[in-house]
Amino acid sequence: MTVDWSWISGHTDDLTTLTLSHLQAALTAVLLGLLISLPLAVVAHRVRPLRGFLLGLSNILFTIPSIAVFVLLLPISGLTRTTTVIGLTIYTLVVLLRNTVEGLDSVPARTKEAARAMGTRPLRTLLTVELPLALPVIMAGVRIATVMSISLVSVATYIGDGGLGQLFTDGFQRNYPTPVIVGVLLTLLSAVAADALLVALQYVLTPWKRRRA
Amino acid sequence: MNRRTLLGALAGAAVTVPALSACSSGITSLDSQGTTSGGGGSSKGGVTIGTANFTENQVLGYLYAAALEAAGVRTTVRPNLGTREILIPALKGGDIDVLPEYQGALLHYLAPKATATEEGEMQNALAVALPAGLQVLPYGMAEDSDAFVVTRGTARKYGLTSLADLRKQNGELVVGAAPEVKKRQVGVVGLKDVYGVEFKEFKSLDSSGPLVKGALKKGDVDVANLFTTDTDIQANDWVVLSDPKNLIPGQHVVPLIADRKADSTVRKALARLGDVLTTAHLTELNRQVDKDKKDPEDVANTYAKQHGLAN
């Protein structure tokens, strides 16, 4: 199995387009996942009976094969990017929900009580005390969800989307390893780069961790 | 994280959740969503060409694009979308506008009991069988048919020359084809219907791709469903079983298009392509893509230029 370098140099435009399309799908899914999981996590964290239900349901959702999710969405949103993003969001949602609940759980009870004793209302406590303190664990979840999402996009190639995943289908049909190798490497690189950016973001968002006691 | 962000998040959730749960009717079928305009369509807004999940269909898709672009129509090609079963609902629903199809195969997919065998008859039968909102444009010269193929060794061993001969080995042979072929008239269903053939096992592979050809070579399957424009048939000295009862009708390439995009510009451009592209040409283009590893788009554009379909 050899790499055809001329293919790579001849396809830089296509590769750029595919990579950007790929990342757009993955990142949209993470953002949507965050948007949905945050309020859900707060509910799960505060309402005891719902917690078990929501976490249990998300665990089950996680075991459904991603290709099945994409296919089952076809009658709803058709052969479109929307289908891919909704499918991916289901998985980012599960990861983010788990981590956000865990993050909120990790906030010491005494800190919350102190805030309440000072007269802070629950919503303000959530926004100014709980969520910031939960941030490291939430960010860990965002990192996991992002990397996972970038990897999962390629499964959507079976419904005609798939970003870099289309290179896999192409290479497979024509018995041509080069596009496949390039696709795998670009996917890995994108995931590593995204992960690194998120680590940097976390560093920026948690200044109190940087201050030496 | 401040109050505004949280409210924005809640608003976003409020919009997304109902949309996701609108799992109402139509989950098992994608019908009744395309509105049909009785009159002519227009290609002014651009045309999206969808293609199926095998390389030849991509070549055809890019050929259509080249022809249409030369006629001033903006096109987008969406390659490798899936099988006909997936593509036709997508066509009705508006995700794609045009699809390179195959006359007999399409007809028998829509009307398994159709009896038309001559091209003109099939074209009329298609007009009747197609759901509202879809039409076929004039068929082209090039033809790519389904074929049921065995190795030379298998043919000798069981004395197989035609599909009728398979009946002698009922329950003994393994057939390999793309998964959808199991349920198709031009497929396992029709083989039983018309020739009384029953296989020992059906292996889900792909459309004349690496899986089915690899399996035939390896001996994992005895009979394989391939396409007649696949040069590997000749290269491997495989035997195409003949079809005396006409289970597999002529399969000329024919554009399947949504009414909403069918205008005279599109009609003319694709008719010109259909009159120029021969089976031999198509076979050669496929070979360039599969063996020489050229891009379907490049191969199509070069062909279009060479044959005066584009500048």
Next chain:
Amino acid sequence: MYELLTNLGSWLTGTAQWSGSDGIANRLAEHLQYSLLATLIATAIGLPLGLLIGHTGRGAFLAINLASFGRALPTVGLVVLVFLASGLSMWPVYIALVALAVPAIVTNTYAGMTAVDPDVKDAARGQGMRAHQVLLQVELPLALPLIMTGLRLALIQVVATATIAAYVSFGGLGRYVFDGLAQRDLVQVLGGAVLVAAVAVVLDLALSGLQRFLFRHRTA
């Protein structure tokens, strides 16, 4: 929606559905075979690796970041790549599944090893135990809960991903999803998905229960 569910019900319960090479019984057996064997191979690779890194402390960077790397690897790409290299065989399936499972096992084994109280290890060494004795008689038993969690997580992930066997013509429950896509038979797709989820959930519950039972006397 209701129609889909009732069709699913008859699909799952029809007796014809369960027999033959494409029957649910056979596909389930194939799926379990791929999953269990892949997890076993991954354990044979990942467990010693995790133990070694945890015991010596060297290569911690690998243990921590391997999970990230494993998560980033596109399974479809890996399956296709190995298929192009090795043709029609089970290699693509097993290599992809093992590549998926090893990181989870290594990371959790390492986590289990680092969670062991250093004082306990010191005490053991103080008693005259040699390195391998400390590892096998002290560290490993203490790290076992987290190691088992890693094995359980790996198995569940593998079960959910073993559908990839269908991408390269093999069996397992993924066959229903893939064939269902090609035939646009949504009941079949849903059936395959539900069965995979059911197997994963059942295995998860069984193994968690086993874990709880095995470590019922431990306090932490």
